Every structure is written in structure tokens, then in C-alpha cells.
Amino acid sequence: MTVRIDKLALIGIGLLGASIARACRRAGCAETIVCADINADHRREALTLGLVEEAHEDPAKAVAGADMVILCIPVGACADAAAAIRDAMKPGAILSDVGSVKEMIARSVAPHVRPDVHFIPAHPVAGTEQSGPSAGFAELFDNRWCIITPLENTDEAALRRLTAFWQALGSRTEIMDAKHHDLVLAITSHVPHLIAYNIVITADDLETVTEREVIKYSAGGFRDFTRIAASDPVMWRDVFLNNREAVLEMLGRFSEDLSMLQRAIRSGDGKHLYELFSRSRRIRRAIIDAGQETPAPNFGRNMPADKTTPEQGRD
């Protein structure tokens, strides 16, 4: 199914909004793209980069006449944005989002959506640690999954249209229950970000090891964690505040398992450590085979060319 949108409105033109705009241009699936952003620099950049035809401060002005509106702002800002655009939305238009939390989005945004607008929450599982319009790129969604979490009464045609839109942007799509989405993402994304932020905090607060030493010797593993810990702090604050229950549940499991490893180290139980450590390679191999990760060692960082080809990168 091909998709053709006369006017696409992006509320927020950061990494995600800008990447949607670029992927949309690449696919040629929108006639006009406009955006709204509270940040004047972002609006200027979006116009300079040719991401959008118009950049508004007022989201209501951006959505006027738009067939599809996508909220590309932190989860905690979505309800207010939905309220602000409510009256300006075109009848029959689709309203969606890109938030990493879905149950709370559905609950907080839905009351602000008119009955003649199709509100369908969605979450493209893609991103980088960078922010702002210039960080966006057309390939961000290629081969990544976009999880769509329709409400009970979601219109089938609108759902098909949103699905086709994300597929046109390069994504693979999946329909999921919002509550289950939040549980899956808690372990595959939210808790990983939390522990990455946490180890950076721990390292930064030590008295026995200096910050200079942490930086200097970070190639031993620490640097890997700093990537996702360099993600946008507002976005992630909102994720944790809005997916509290699932995150705390998964964090509880993580802490239990960590206590078990701690005990094994304290008691010198090498057999147990070896068994546990041996399970991980299989999972990584499966992720690489599923096309969700590069097979190149060290993510291909500073590698000679012959080591970054798929054949050589395999263990």
C-alpha cells in the first residue's frame, strides 16, 4: 500500500521530527511538510535545512489543514500539545506520536482529541544520542521496528494509513497492546538507559578515581555506556516518570540478578559466573541475525576495513 499525504505536520523538530521529515522527502510521500517548535533556533534550522516548508511557534497554526500530525516531543509535553491543537485539527486527520511510553500517552492525550480525529499512538524504536534538527537523517528508521498501539475504537483505514506511512519511511511495523509495549520497552530500552545514566553518575562521584582517569581509560567498556547516557535528559526524565510501574518492576529484577552476581563474586563461585556469562553471546548473535545490530567488532569503531565486513565481523 502506497501512502500519499497532502500535508504533514510535525509538532517538534528535534532528532525524531527532523528524521521523519527527511525520510518522508526520501520516500516522496508528503506534498507539504510543516512543523511547530517552541525553540526559535530549531525553527530557523529546520527551514535552513529544507526539512519543512513552514515552521511555526504555535502548534495550532502548523496543524491547520494537515492530514497527518505527529507529536515529536517529550512524552510529558504531549497532553498540552494535544490540547493546544484540538480545535485546529482537520476533521478526519490522523494524530500520532513517537513517544517511548504508550499507555500514559494514550491516557493523557485521548481526552484532548476530538471524536472526528483518528488518534493512534506509535513508537519507532530508533534514535541516536544526539538532539536537534541537524541530528536528523533519512535512514534512522530503516529496518527498525515501529510499534503501533491502537486504542480500542481505532478506525481500520486510519490504522492502515499510519502503518503504510511508517513502512514508507523504512520501518517494519508491529501492532501491540500499549501495556505490553511499556513492559517490553522497559527492559529493552528504559532500564538500559537508566543503568547507563547510573554508572556515569557513580563514576563521576568517586573520590578514589579521578574523572580524568575515568575518561582516559574508558575504552575498557565504560565509554559504551556513555553513548546512551548522553541522550536527551528531558525526554528520558519523562519516560521514567510516565512508565514508572514497568520500569520499577524491571529494575527490581535487574537488582535481584545483580545481587546474585555479587554473591557469586564474593564467594568466588567461578563455575556460576562462567555459566551466566556464557549465555550472552547467543543473544547478541540473535540480535545481529535479526538485522538489529552490526556484526562488526567494537561496533566497527576504529576497525580496519577487512574487519567490518559481515563475514569478518562474525565470531
Added chain:
Amino acid sequence: MTVRIDKLALIGIGLLGASIARACRRAGCAETIVCADINADHRREALTLGLVEEAHEDPAKAVAGADMVILCIPVGACADAAAAIRDAMKPGAILSDVGSVKEMIARSVAPHVRPDVHFIPAHPVAGTEQSGPSAGFAELFDNRWCIITPLENTDEAALRRLTAFWQALGSRTEIMDAKHHDLVLAITSHVPHLIAYNIVITADDLETVTEREVIKYSAGGFRDFTRIAASDPVMWRDVFLNNREAVLEMLGRFSEDLSMLQRAIRSGDGKHLYELFSRSRRIRRAIIDAGQETPAPNFGRNMPADKTTPEQGRD
């Protein structure tokens, strides 16, 4: 200072041993390179790849006549190897290692070293998640730090020679006290590996989220952790067993900080979360500026070329 070695013996020809051999060939600093390995496949591979002139099963045969001997085996195997080569070592030769733990290496290996041999522990902070001779490459040590932890009575000339050797291989070098090394590496390498292994274990053991889902949606952050969790399980078992005290201390700090984040999430303290999350970008920037990490977003994975140049990669 240029360094010239008539015969270099590598005990163990996995990722590290093979990379030393290749970097040595590139630098042209060893006349002859030989290895010992208990794994017959590794010995065969090392010869086929042209990494070494001779590959022995018996380490004593490999070290005969060698000016420099480097133990490139898991920390827990070093004492036995030192005992096995003791009588075969050439008088005046240098014996070193590449282990990620230094105090225990010094303590367990030293008793097996003859007084006429210069034993100097060292640790190149470099590696990938892959194993075996074919995983090695000459560039592994380029611009990475090699930490040398001399004993109290270490001969100055031998220390200069080992330092020059690592610099010839592309490394930057630092002299450090073994105990401090173990503390620094506990936070920059050992605890990161432990929590990476741990989250893979947690994700794998869930009942509410399937392994297939974890794999499918791993691009949300989880996949980053699977890289270091795919590291060699024997090597890492030995690291944790031999740097127990420092790892448990750092792990205690990590867990305290995690409890604090958990409390902030539970109580909905967005201000605190934002403040903590805001600190990380500065640290990552410093690591990139120190030349220890790529500036490309997403480690440069699946990025268009214009996003992986240093200028574009900056936030």
C-alpha cells in the same frame, strides 16, 4: 626510543596475542615471533594467518631464547604458565602480561619468576568482544592506553624497553600502582562488563517479555550492552575472581546510586532525574575529545557518510 626484539614469545594467541603479533609486524620491531597455545585450532590458525613463525603446545618450548615473553591468557591461568616457563626463560629476558587485573597477577606470578628475569605486569586497555587468533588486528592498540605496573624492584632499563615496545605498537603508556590500577579498571571496565552481563541475564529470564521481543526491539538501547556482554566468559570470570575487592566496592557504589534513582522515579522527582541525567553529555564529550571514542552518533552504526565525519558527529 626504538625497540628491537630478536625473539618475541606470546603465551596464548587469542584476540590479544594475535593483535600484538600483527602490530609488531606492522612496526617491524620483532625479528621472530613464536607462540604457545593449548588450543590446537588456534595454533594452526596462527601459522596459517602468518602471525607467528612457530606455534607450540608447550609454553616452555616457545619461550626458549626469547627476549620478551608476554602472557596473553586469562588472569587465572598466568601463575601456572609462569611456573611452566620458569626454567626455560632466557636470562635477562622481560616477562609481561596483558591482564585486566594487576595486583593479583603480580602476587601470583612473581613467585614463579627467576631473579634473572624482568617481570613487569602491564595492561593494554583495548579489546573487542571477539575471541581467537582471527579476531586480532594491528590497529587494536592505536591511541589506546597501556598501563604498566612495575614491581618495587623493577629494572629501569627493562621498564624503558617494555614502554618503548607498547609505544611501537601504537599505544600511549602510563605507569601506575597496581592497586590503583585495579580500582580504576573496576569502574571503567569491570563493573560495566558485570552490569552488561547482568541485564542480558535479566532480559533472558523474564516471563512477561519473550526472548524474541527482546531481540526484535533491542535497538532501543539493549543491543549496546550485548556487545561487551559477548566478551570471553573465561577471561571475565577470572577478572571478577581476581579483582573481587575493588569490584565489590564499586558495585556497592553503583547499587547505592541506583537505589537513589529508583527512589526518584518512585516519588516522581523529575527535577532530580533531570539534574542527574544532564551530567552525562559532558563526560561523553570529554571522552570523545580525549580520542577514546568516536564522535559519530550511534557509534557510526548504519549512519550515512555525512553523519560520521567528526564535524557532523558533534552535538
